[in-house]
Amino acid sequence: MSHIVVIGAGQAGSSLVAKLRSEGFEGEITLIGEEPTPPYQRPPLSKKYLTGEMDLERLFLRPSAYYADNNIELLLSSAAKSIDPEARTVTVGDRKIPYDQLALTTGSIPRRLPDAIGGGLKGVHVVRGLADVDAMAPGVATGKRVLIVGGGYIGLEAASVCAKMGMTVTLVEMAERILQRVACPETSAYFRDLHRAHGVDIREGVGLDRLVGEDHVTGAVLSDGTKLALDMVIVGVGIAPATELAEEAGLVVENGIRTDAQGRTSDPSIWAAGDCASLIYKGNRIRLESVQNAIDQAECVASNMLGAGKDYAPHPWFWSDQYDVKLQIAGLNTGYDRVVVRPGEGQTVSHWYYAGDTLLAVDAMNDPRAYMVGKRLLEAGKSPAAEVVADPETELKALLRP
Incomplete structure (x- = not known):
């Protein structure tokens, strides 16, 4: 029976193994994590968890029993020492774990x-x-x-x-x-x-x-x-992709572990997803450091490990909570040459990034309507005229009409 091993028990790793089971994979699954706790949410760590508003168990992405109940071997406090692509084994402590397919969801390392x-x-x-x-x-x-x-x-x-x-x-x-x-x-x-x-x-x-x-x-x-x-x-001076294992195994690394459109690395039996993986987006090789990407890319990789053969098409979005302000970001602003400022109701505001006439991204501060409209426009490939967006008389939802 086929054995899939996943190195990295964070958001991407947890999402990947759950997707394997939900899509009917009945083979062996081993999820390897360095930390002593089951996979957990990271965004609340420095907010509600730090301030005592959220306890440890509420951080867990899935109940501790989920992994055993779904026949997923969860190895905690276990650092993978090395990967042998020829033998198809992962060394953890004194144990060599064989795999048929391997996924790297090793995340990133703070500078x-x-x-x-x-x-x-x-x-x-x-x-x-x-x-x-x-x-x-x-x-x-x-x-x-x-x-x-x-x-x-x-x-x-x-x-x-x-x-x-x-x-x-x-x-x-x-x-x-x-x-x-x-x-x-x-x-x-x-x-x-x-x-x-x-x-x-x-x-x-x-x-x-x-x-x-x-x-x-x-x-x-x-x-x-x-x-x-x-x-x-x-x-808080940034993060670097955790690529040491991949490099030592001879995989191609290019601003992260290089993957093709489906999430495969330079070794056809090894895949990568999440912060550690670099992917092609609009013709450029990038990494997307977000919860949303970790989930979506990992689930796509899981499907492809089972033969789906589908390309990953990211729709980037991010958020940040500061005081009583929720910043929501849709798209990537790389290459913008002008910004349209659109005041919302009360103290809300949104910033719309354009390259020429093409909408690239939206920053929305306490303005969920602007965020959702901007996100849907970007996903549909639509670019309303900057002057129309800037006009406070423009009804945002009207921008979505065909």
């Missing part, structure tokens, strides 16, 4: 500060897994002083939680503005104003020179010479 500038001090944290947030939680308290390094979505979400918890928050971003890599100046300005209104000290065009402390971080020196007294540091 950390170098030890040379104090990255190894106690009290310096990244936000990626359960252990990271558990280690951070005791330091998140009213009156404590925290430095956030990095003005992307991870850094801004961490800043919002810390500010709501009554901490003194300073955020530094080396680039000219927060969110520079992923959003237009208008979206950056919106969130800059939001955070400053909540007391966050945002410093753009300023980096970290070094952290100070003997064993535990006690301060920082910024690139402009400013000295800060601190109790904690949270680092």
